[in-house]
Amino acid sequence: MALEQRLNLGLKLSQTLRMTPQLRQAIKILQVSRADLEAMVDAELAENPALEQDEFEAEFTEGSEAEGAETETADAAEKAEVAEAVEVAKSEAEDAGKEEAPNSEIEENVDWDEYVERHSNDMHGAVGSGSDRDDNRPSIFETTGNPESDLRQALIDQLGLAMMSEDERRVGTIIILNLNEDGYLDCSEEEIASMAECSLEQVTEVRGIIRQEFDPPGSASLDLRDCLMAQIKLIGYEDDDYVVMIIDAHLGDLESRRYDQVARKLACSVDEVIAAHDIISDLEPKPGRNYGEREARYISPDAYIYRVGNEFKITLNDEGLPALKVNPEYRQIVNDKSKANKEKNSEARSYLQEKVRSAEWMIRSIEQRQRTLRKVTESIVKFQSEFLIHGVDKLKPMVLKDVANDIDMHESTISRTTSNKYVHTPQGLFELKYFFTSSLKSSGGRDVSSESVKKRIRTLIQAEDSAKPFSDQYIADKLKESDIRIARRTVAKYREVLGILPSSKRKSYVAAG
Numbered sequence: 001m002a003l004e005q006r007l008n009l010g011l012k013l014s015q016t017l018r019m020t021p022q023l024r025q026a027i028k029i030l031q032v033s034r035a036d037l038e039a040m041v042d043a044e045l046a047e048n049p050a051l052e053q054d055e056f057e058a059e060f061t062e063g064s065e066a067e068g069a070e071t072e073t074a075d076a077a078e079k080a081e082v083a084e085a086v087e088v089a090k091s092e093a094e095d096a097g098k099e100e101a102p103n104s105e106i107e108e109n110v111d112w113d114e115y116v117e118r119h120s121n122d123m124h125g126a127v128g129s130g131s132d133r134d135d136n137r138p139s140i141f142e143t144t145g146n147p148e149s150d151l152r153q154a155l156i157d158q159l160g161l162a163m164m165s166e167d168e169r170r171v172g173t174i175i176i177l178n179l180n181e182d183g184y185l186d187c188s189e190e191e192i193a194s195m196a197e198c199s200l201e202q203v204t205e206v207r208g209i210i211r212q213e214f215d216p217p218g219s220a221s222l223d224l225r226d227c228l229m230a231q232i233k234l235i236g237y238e239d240d241d242y243v244v245m246i247i248d249a250h251l252g253d254l255e256s257r258r259y260d261q262v263a264r265k266l267a268c269s270v271d272e273v274i275a276a277h278d279i280i281s282d283l284e285p286k287p288g289r290n291y292g293e294r295e296a297r298y299i300s301p302d303a304y305i306y307r308v309g310n311e312f313k314i315t316l317n318d319e320g321l322p323a324l325k326v327n328p329e330y331r332q333i334v335n336d337k338s339k340a341n342k343e344k345n346s347e348a349r350s351y352l353q354e355k356v357r358s359a360e361w362m363i364r365s366i367e368q369r370q371r372t373l374r375k376v377t378e379s380i381v382k383f384q385s386e387f388l389i390h391g392v393d394k395l396k397p398m399v400l401k402d403v404a405n406d407i408d409m410h411e412s413t414i415s416r417t418t419s420n421k422y423v424h425t426p427q428g429l430f431e432l433k434y435f436f437t438s439s440l441k442s443s444g445g446r447d448v449s450s451e452s453v454k455k456r457i458r459t460l461i462q463a464e465d466s467a468k469p470f471s472d473q474y475i476a477d478k479l480k481e482s483d484i485r486i487a488r489r490t491v492a493k494y495r496e497v498l499g500i501l502p503s504s505k506r507k508s509y510v511a512a513g
Helices: 021-031 033-045 055-067 076-096 112-122 150-163 167-177 189-196 200-213 223-233 242-251 253-257 260-267 272-280 328-335 341-346 346-383 386-390 400-407 409-420 450-462 472-479 489-497
Strands: 051-052 304-309 311-316 324-326 422-425 428-432 439-441 447-448
Touching: 021 033, 021 346, 021 409, 033 051, 033 272, 033 346, 033 386, 033 422, 051 346, 112 253, 167 189, 167 200, 189 200, 189 253, 223 242, 223 253, 223 272, 223 346, 242 260, 242 341, 253 260, 253 386, 304 346, 304 386, 311 346, 324 328, 324 346, 328 346, 346 386, 346 400, 346 409, 400 409, 439 450, 447 450, 450 472
Parallel strands: 304 422
Antiparallel strands: 051 324, 304 311, 422 428, 439 447
């Protein structure tokens, strides 16, 4: 039997996608907020000598904006009207926005739109909790600390003034440093005693001083009951008062407004329980609420939509984004193909090539971002013109695919473009994602936006009698009368999204006169 040796070479040709640093940067620029984009531009200007601000273009842009030159086909009268509308929209947006922020060469004729669109699916972008109290009533305790200061620092400052021994101050410091942002102790007294190498009794004593004698009162509490008890005792209530007994053992019933059960357990009247509830409601459940970072949040719209006659005009907000250009001297050095230039300093030339490419990519990425943002905003206006005129009741159900098909882009690109972006409209300031909502069917087969349904639910609840709040089933039945088919569990889900309590917890009792 003959033996034969064979060399079997299998060659396979395949295409793979490579995510270059430039493409990652372009995709990131597409989805970041205005504030983050401004920070990225500032950082690149500081790090890249080939990128600089185009002062001439900036002056020209400012002059164009002042003249209202955004509408190229409009006549002189319409230009003036548009300019006035832009200024009004920007002024309104500023008021409404205050709240509560490479190695490969780039070819000159590269099809940027196609390039980003083809690779945009390789990376995916991503898109509140309410207070424990139903209102904004201030605490009965007037806090002396600066609302913008740190709670721990405020307590440590008071610790230095307290009549304590050095050992007690050391224990107090450890306690304060273990408070969370709400002012509660994040660990047990036993753990504090272990850290401080002292007795449990000493920890309890020092914590008691911080809890009742420091401002804000209730700091260093172990739980809600402990916090409220410290405050109510400070006011002067004794152990045999109904308020103290309710805090001590009946907070759960009080939260669910089971006044009759609390009254039966304490052998008192419902009116007395209601009066106690009113007192407890004025206490502060989170002593650290007024401390920490409370900086005002400003939202700067990425685009303005304003109405001129029967049409809607769109203006992109370029304020804060400097006009960029590549340093002409560096570009000339990079483009100089002469032999003498190549031999002069190859290392320095390679460095400049890299910086020029990076600058060009940054400029093109920002231009692409703005072009895509305009296309997406124009498509949204096309779909949601009724909303822009009449408000949320006319908001149409819309998904990313609708806009993607309209402007011939991928859904992932639409998702990134609408993430962290805001638009000022005749109806107010909205995040672009707001316009993409699910739908419910009406009895006649018509699609109804979930946002408009949420508004109706809120309106119904706001008009209810607080002594007889509407149940979720009643709300569902009322919506069916308005030709909206909705299940009780869907009403409950939307109510929770709106931060509205169930009917059992919305019910209010009035003490007999």
